[in-house]
């Protein structure tokens with residue numbers, strides 16, 4: 001069997017697996033939504049203050065489903081608020097793969113739920129037909145009574161023109177990038193049983209037994225990588241791919257593409273400066289420190305993270321040159337933004353953010369880095385079969401209000417997305433239609 005046919009066959013298995021998974025997830029949505037509804041979401045302090053109330057939301061309020069309280073728990077003494085909350089502008093968050101993006105998305109989900117924002121959700125499942133380029137038609141309909149989408153933060157391959165057809169003109173555009181060596185290693189580990197190029201490398205590594213799959217792949221990536229196989233999109237320059245630019249090879253439009261991205265994005269967060277990025281985010285979106293508090297989502301046990309020696313680092317850089325250039329370009333812009341904001345001011349606000357985050361973590365989190373087998377379904381992160389993704393156990397003896405707040409803080413992407421989708425449309429997520 002040729003490598004290409006083997007890849008196709010494995011890809012078909014993957015699709016079948018994904019459909020089964022979606023079925024299980026729909027069940028989880030139901031359980032998750034039920035539990036969230038009963039996990040301490042108190043009546044909103046000001047139920048009349050909806051940004052874009054719609055009949056579904058109104059019906060759910062009357063029928064006892066309460067959107068999230070728009071305040072952190074009242075019986076906790078929060079300090080160090082940068083500024084009082086004001087109206088949040090519409091936001092697009094381009095969720096890139098394996099960059100810390102779920103942690104940012106969780107924070108935006110919380111913001112949107114509290115504001116009763118209208119989310120631009122994918123029409124099917126959790127992403128906008130990835131790895132196809134984004135198209136306005138991939139977005140689910142505007143709910144009755146809403147005049148615009150306020151928040152879009154699901155995975156896609158960027159197409160700025162299409163996105164602007166969906167989101168209001170004054171939307172703020174944000175994304176996050178991570179140091180490319182670590183991003184690639186994380187993608188390789190996580191997707192080594194789903195990306196055809198990585199599956200092949202793993203298979204050969206198992207047959208020969210001399211080298212790790214990562215080393216084998218990096219020794220001769222072109223032997224495993226078929227550029228025409230859409231399933232291989234993340235196998236080379238994954239961040240460039242997500243940002244919608246040519247990720248396969250250098251071409252003459254690269255500089256113009258980067259200039260367009262620079263013009264589009266109000267903020268490109270940098271995972272290695274996560275807290276500093278959050279302060280800049282808070283300043284853009286008028287978020288206070290409690291609203292910026294977070295726990296790291298989608299983490300792996302340290303033993304699952306592959307160590308990278310110098311040779312491997314060089315090989316990853318060479319294979320992902322465009323991501324290296326992309327990251328360096330936006331890191332430089334980020335540092336310029338920091339300078340403009342004022343380094344001293346930023347550092348003091350980062351210190352306050354860390355103090356607030358630590359206080360909230362102490363209140364909410366009983367155990368960090370918990371193996372999925374010990375977690376309830378509601379807070380169990382999605383598991384790839386190649387790596388373990390850890391989660392959090394929340395404290396017991398919380399008030400209902402604290403429980404609602406803390407559950408959301410640690411809630412994995414799929415459960416939170418499903419909950420918000422149900423809240424917005426009064427129905428469960430739809431699976432991808434079968435042809």
Ligand SMILES: Nc1ncnc2c1ncn2[C@@H]1O[C@H](COP(=O)(O)OS(=O)(=O)O)[C@@H](OP(=O)(O)O)[C@H]1O
Pocket residue numbers: 096097098099100101102103182186271272274295296297298299300305
């Ligand atoms: N706050 C913060 N700062 C820096 N890094 C962080 C943060 N939060 C999550 N992470 C790390 O990001 C990796 C998961 O990224 P994503 O959430 O984007 O993954 S996913 O694409 O949604 O599956 C995953 O990295 P790996 O462990 O290397 O896979 C997380 O540990």
